[in-house]
Amino acid sequence: MLKIRDVTRYAADEYICRAQNQNGEAERRIRITVNFAPEVTVMEPEVYAAGGEVVVMSCAVSASPLYDAYWTKGSDVNGKRIESDWKYRIMSEDESDQMPVRFLTLIIKKSIVSVQDYGIYTCVGKGEGLVAHGYVELIQRHQKMIGKHV
Known part of the structure; x- marks a missing residue:
């Protein structure tokens, strides 16, 4: 018998019970999943860029179950989702049974x-009837004028 007290998401795993005696051996496996509300962590809450630079923003979204994860422009979690196109590139490293985290990277292409x-920009995670979000502010970096007087 296995008892897990005060279960947290970190108890989610595959457990194996093995028995052996003079009559033989037996093994049973059981997978335990722990549902938890979505959480969003942005890697950098402020990103500075100037024209002509590639901009990279990243976040990690975790939940069980995790229904959706995406980026929007602005602070509205229900705003228009950003899709990969001529201006943006979205990269997603999907979660697995061992790691219920999806990593999302938003790239604004060079010179755009x-x-x-x-x-x-808002990173959004949706779970079982719940939504979480994290914000990244893209701030314009001013080029230093070297050797010039204003």
């Missing part, structure tokens, strides 16, 4: 950064 690109 313009005034309307600056501002808030």
